Amino acid sequence: xxxxxxxxxxAAAWGARLAMVDYIPAFPITPQTEIIExxxxxxxxxxxxxxxxxxxxxxxxxxxxxxxxxSGVRVFSATSSQGLLYGMEMLYNVAGWRVPMVLxxxxxxxxxxxxxxxxxxxxxxxxxxxxxxxxCATCQEVLDSVLLAHRLSEHEDVRLPVLVNQDxxxxxxxxxxxxxxxxxxxxxxxxxxxxxNLAFRAxxxxxxxxxxxxxxxxxxxxxxxxxxxxxxxTVYDELANEFRDFFGRHYPQIEAYRCDDADYVFVxxxxxxxxxxxxxxxxxxxxxxxxxxxxxLLRPFPRDNFVSLLQGKQAVAVIxxxxxxxxxxxxxxxxxxxxxGKPDMPAVLASFIGGLGGRDITTQEFFEMVxxxxxxxxxxxxxxxxxxxxxxxxREVEKLQAIAHVEREELGQH
Amino acid sequence: MYRVRFHGRGGQGMKTASxxxxxxxxxxxYEVQDAPRYGAERRGAPIFAFVRASRSPINERGIIQQADLxxxxxxxxxxxxxxxxxxxxxxxxxxxxYSETDAQTWSSRLNLACTLxxxxxxxxxxxxxxxxxxGTGCAGAAAQLLGVISREHLQQAIEQELVEHHRRIVVDxxxxxxxxxxxxxxxxxxxxxxxxxxxxxxxxxxxWFTLPFEAARLAAPAIHAALTSEKSKTGLWRTMRPVIDxxxxxxxxxxxxxxxxxxxxxxxxxxxxxxxxxxxxxxxxCVTQCPPHAxxxxxxxxxxxxxxxxAPA
Numbered sequence: 001x002x003x004x005x006x007x008x009x010x011a012a013a014w015g016a017r018l019a020m021v022d023y024i025p026a027f028p029i030t031p032q033t034e035i036i037e038x039x040x041x042x043x044x045x046x047x048x049x050x051x052x053x054x055x056x057x058x059x060x061x062x063x064x065x066x067x068x069x070x071s072g073v074r075v076f077s078a079t080s081s082q083g084l085l086y087g088m089e090m091l092y093n094v095a096g097w098r099v100p101m102v103l104x105x106x107x108x109x110x111x112x113x114x115x116x117x118x119x120x121x122x123x124x125x126x127x128x129x130x131x132x133x134x135x136c137a138t139c140q141e142v143l144d145s146v147l148l149a150h151r152l153s154e155h156e157d158v159r160l161p162v163l164v165n166q167d168x169x170x171x172x173x174x175x176x177x178x179x180x181x182x183x184x185x186x187x188x189x190x191x192x193x194x195x196x197n198l199a200f201r202a203x204x205x206x207x208x209x210x211x212x213x214x215x216x217x218x219x220x221x222x223x224x225x226x227x228x229x230x231x232x233x234t235v236y237d238e239l240a241n242e243f244r245d246f247f248g249r250h251y252p253q254i255e256a257y258r259c260d261d262a263d264y265v266f267v268x269x270x271x272x273x274x275x276x277x278x279x280x281x282x283x284x285x286x287x288x289x290x291x292x293x294x295x296x297l298l299r300p301f302p303r304d305n306f307v308s309l310l311q312g313k314q315a316v317a318v319i320x321x322x323x324x325x326x327x328x329x330x331x332x333x334x335x336x337x338x339x340x341g342k343p344d345m346p347a348v349l350a351s352f353i354g355g356l357g358g359r360d361i362t363t364q365e366f367f368e369m370v371x372x373x374x375x376x377x378x379x380x381x382x383x384x385x386x387x388x389x390x391x392x393x394x395r396e397v398e399k400l401q402a403i404a405h406v407e408r409e410e411l412g413q414h
Numbered sequence: 415m416y417r418v419r420f421h422g423r424g425g426q427g428m429k430t431a432s433x434x435x436x437x438x439x440x441x442x443x444y445e446v447q448d449a450p451r452y453g454a455e456r457r458g459a460p461i462f463a464f465v466r467a468s469r470s471p472i473n474e475r476g477i478i479q480q481a482d483l484x485x486x487x488x489x490x491x492x493x494x495x496x497x498x499x500x501x502x503x504x505x506x507x508x509x510x511x512y513s514e515t516d517a518q519t520w521s522s523r524l525n526l527a528c529t530l531x532x533x534x535x536x537x538x539x540x541x542x543x544x545x546x547x548x549g550t551g552c553a554g555a556a557a558q559l560l561g562v563i564s565r566e567h568l569q570q571a572i573e574q575e576l577v578e579h580h581r582r583i584v585v586d587x588x589x590x591x592x593x594x595x596x597x598x599x600x601x602x603x604x605x606x607x608x609x610x611x612x613x614x615x616x617x618x619x620x621x622w623f624t625l626p627f628e629a630a631r632l633a634a635p636a637i638h639a640a641l642t643s644e645k646s647k648t649g650l651w652r653t654m655r656p657v658i659d660x661x662x663x664x665x666x667x668x669x670x671x672x673x674x675x676x677x678x679x680x681x682x683x684x685x686x687x688x689x690x691x692x693x694x695x696x697x698x699x700c701v702t703q704c705p706p707h708a709x710x711x712x713x714x715x716x717x718x719x720x721x722x723x724x725a726p727a
Contacts, residue, residue, distance in 0.1 A: 005433075005440055005448070113635040116452075170475050174449035175436060271475060278473035278611075286614030360477050363612045365620045391623045407638040 002180045008171030009034035011139040011178050012078060012104045012164070015146025017048050018186035019102075022073035022193075024052040025064035029083040030116055031168035032106040036078060058087035065101050066094035069161075070208050072195030074150065075101035080168060081108035081122045088125065094161050095130025095225060097208040099198060100153035101161045102146060103131065107270070108168040109357040117358025118168040120270065120322040124330050130225045131163040132232055133298040135269040137255070139176040142166045144249060145296075147181070150190055151239050158232045159196070160225065167271040169358060181247055189246045229300045236297060253302035255294040256309055258284060262291030264373045265310065265346075266366070267335060268319040269295055272355050276319070279366030290370055295331075303338040310339065315348035315373040319388075321355040328385050329353055348376040354388030361388060415468035416444075416560060416608050417478045420552065421499045422487035423651065425457040427549025430575060431487070432463035434553040434592070438563045438571035439467035447472050453496070458651035458695055460497035481507060483559060483606045485552045489513040489535075490714070492524070494650055503528055508606045510555055512548055529605055531559070533595055547591035550576075554592035554599075561604020568596055644693070648676070652696030655717040656689060660726055662708035663687065670700040670709065686725040 006014065012035045016024065026036040042048035055061040058079050069075045079087065084105050094101065105123050109115040123133065134149055136142045142164065149162040166172060181189075200206045212218045236253060244250040255273075258280055259265060266276045273294040283290040293309060295302055310316065320329025327333060332351040339345045352369055354361045365388055376383050418435060422428035429450035436448030444467040451462050464478045480502040489511050491497040503509060508529045511520055517532040524530075533555045535548075550572055557563040572592045576585045667687045671679040678694040679687050689700075701709045712720075 005436060005446060169449070169451065174447060174475070175433065176447050176472075177440065177445060274473040275475055281473070282611060282614055288614070358476075362479075362620060364617045367614060367617050368620050368622070386622065387625055388620075389623055389625055391621050394623045394625070401632060404632075404636070404638055407642070411638055413638065 002182070003177050004180060005175040006139060006178050006180075007034065007173055007175050008136075008139045008142045008166045009106070009173070010038060010175075011143035012106075012146055012166065013038035013042070014178075014180055015104075015143045015164075016076040016102075017042060018143075018181060018183060019074065019076065019147055019150045019190045020049065020187065021076040021102075021150075022050050023065075023068040023075050024050060025061045025068070025075075025077050026052055026054050027056075027058050027061045027079065027083065029058075029080045031108060031118075031172040032078045032080040032083070032104070034172070035104060035106070058083040059090055062087040062090035062094060062103070065103070066090065066097055066099055066161075066208075067200075069094070069099035069101045070097060070198055070200040070206070072193070072198045072200070074154075074193045076104075076146075076150075077101070078104040078106065080106040081110060084122050085110065085125060088129070091126055091129040091131055091161075093209065096221065098159050098225070098228075099161065099208070100150075100159055102149045102153055102164060103161060104142075104146065104164045104166065106166055106168050106172045115357045116168065118170060118270075118321075119356045119358065120165075120320075120330075123163065123165045124322045124324075126163060127299060127330070130229070131161045132158070132229060132300065133163050133165060134296055135165045135294075135298055136171065136296070137271050137273050137294060139171055139174070140178045140249070141251065141296075142171060143178055143180070144243065144247070144251065147186060147190055148236075148239055148243055148251065152232060152236055154193065155232075155235045155239075156194075156196065158228055158235055160228055160232070165270070170271040179247075179249075185246055189243065233297070233300050233302065233304075236300075251296055253295065253297045253305050254309060255292075255296060257292040257294070259291030259293060259309060261289055263289045263314040264291070264370050265313050265316045266290070266292045266319060266369070267295075267316055267331065268292075268321070269298060269331065270321060272319075272321060272361055275361055275363070276366055279363050282363060283367065283370060288370060298331075301334055301338065306335060306338050307342050307345070310346055311344050313346045314377050315350065316346050317350050317352055317369045317373055319352045319354050319361070319369070321353075323353055323356065332385075347380070348373060348382050350376060350383050351385035352388060353385065359388070415466055415472065415474070415611070416483070416562075416606065417481045418465040418467075418483045418485065418556060418560075418606075419478050419481040420463045420465075420485045420487065421491055421497055422461060422549070422552075423457075423491065423653070424452075424455070424459045424461050426487050428461050428463045428487060431485075431549035431553040431556075432465050434550060434568075434571045434575045435465050435556055435563075436467070437574055438553070438557050438568050439465065441567040441570055442563055444468060444562075445470065445472050447475070451477070454651075456651065456695070457697070458653060459648075460491055460494060460651075462498070478502075480504065480609060482609045483508045483510065483556060485556055486511045486513075487548045487552050488653075489515065489520075490653075500524070506607065506609070508559060510552065510559065512552060529602075531555075531599070531602055531605075533598065547588055550588040550592040551595040554595035558596045558599035558603055559606045561606065565593060565596055568592060647692045648695050649690075649692045652691075652694060653714055654696050654698060654711045655691065655714055656694065656696070656698055656701050656709045657712050657717065657722065658687060658689060658725070659708045659710060660686065660723060662706050664706050664708070666705060670704055673699050673703045675699060682725045682727075684725070684727055688725040691722075 153162040318332040447466040
């Protein structure tokens, strides 16, 4: 076993290296840059094959990635936050071309106001693009998910690009012990790239972006992407089992932690979910039956899996590290839609917004959320959505507002 | 679980120190998590890094509010609120300060009842950023205070963390200094105790606040006045101060003021350059660019004692 302390960024780079990717179009952005720096170093030193090219923007980077994937090579790239949004137009295109590739997104809150720290609004913005999404909670999972993602992406029943998400700082710059798979085993697991009918060459023109009018063909092509994404659930399960057989680690669609006898369940994605795990352990010590469900797959959404796991539970706290303006937490909305009308579902589905812009979620807050759930079950009333935000934090904002007030006074703007 | 927090300035090797300690724990068979937290991402700016180590898998993440061991590599940061050095210190915390000032003075100044240990600073060095081995020294001292890391594993950890990016002589000097600091703490071996997790029975209510609606006039993140960045005194990041010797300055004002990356050199009506010490970050680019060598480097600790010469009218 080759167990080393590496960062989430290092783990993503190792994933790409072990997947023997052929082409890496790159553009730097904090907190992702270390991934492409690591890969560039390896390629420079001859420790890794493949070609890394720096592009002039994320838009060009994702275009180059999709174009290269059309020519039948294995493609990897990485970005963050504003970069993902800058390339957004091409995310939809690459998915529409039905070409496989893996893109790691290192989550970082979106401007304005600007921040370097993580939340999930960047990756949620790509939710409807046709890129499948795998969300990671540990550095080990980042590495393993990149390997899995290449298989999923290239599977003949899927053939869609896959995005692997990890949180900036909390994973990207955090070192944890990671078991780096043996290259031979990794090579055997990932396999060689089956290019199918993807063989765009300079001498053999091929168009991947046909125009369709009238809506009928358009509907067909778009709905086929949706069906392929749904198909990916079954494919994913097979691959996760195969991965377990190879490496001994199993990554189901939803990680269910101490859920079997749980009455109350936290639902959240990403690395902050390990904080919830810690809280679950403490709550269990106190005699409270609490568990955690952490979907790794967000697209496709593991709808049936949630329905079966949540059957008979009393109450759920969905903690969204994102915010859809004018609606609320996206995961909460999606889960409500998945559970609605199904028999024996939890009566209380409470929404909490927390961890925006890297704001910490403390163990005490997890305790308090369960207290809220218990009261809700007793009263039969679902509480209104709550932002995890304290009096002290508001006092901090009020100080800033006081400065702004003085500025306006001085400028004569009343 | 052990929870350790390092405080220093960008350039002092706090990330490396946390990695050396993390690797040393890892070599001892611990589960480890280590990470830096950057703010301004600039040399001289406050930075912190943290290490968690446990015999079982670690699920905690991010900021360590209550550390068992807090290490301060630059004592001038203690007075900088943004550095948050004193956050979450309890009577059970061990505080290690790299300083020329003794532990008793620090305990009295800060009115702290916790164990406070000083790693004596090298008094021959005037620029805190020139204390090349301070990070390794702090990691070495920490390893001894924790009491569960062997000298051999500390040495191996320093080697592992530095060998890729440094010449052999630099690695060896770091090992020498790290082990010296480890040995210097022998009397306090194992004084750091593992903290306890938060218990369901004695937890504090998080004091949530329901955010009210406020109109955009108030709620938009706008800065209404011009030049507000002037209010942020980035001069606090400086460890060395450029001082202009006006006897030697030949008033070619354009050179130093143009090269200053922070626009912190103004020009008087008499064409003399004048340094704005509230915003000079102490990069010393002006010192190297000045054609008549009229700008000197003076350690902040020295400069604070002197009266600065005004630019001639």
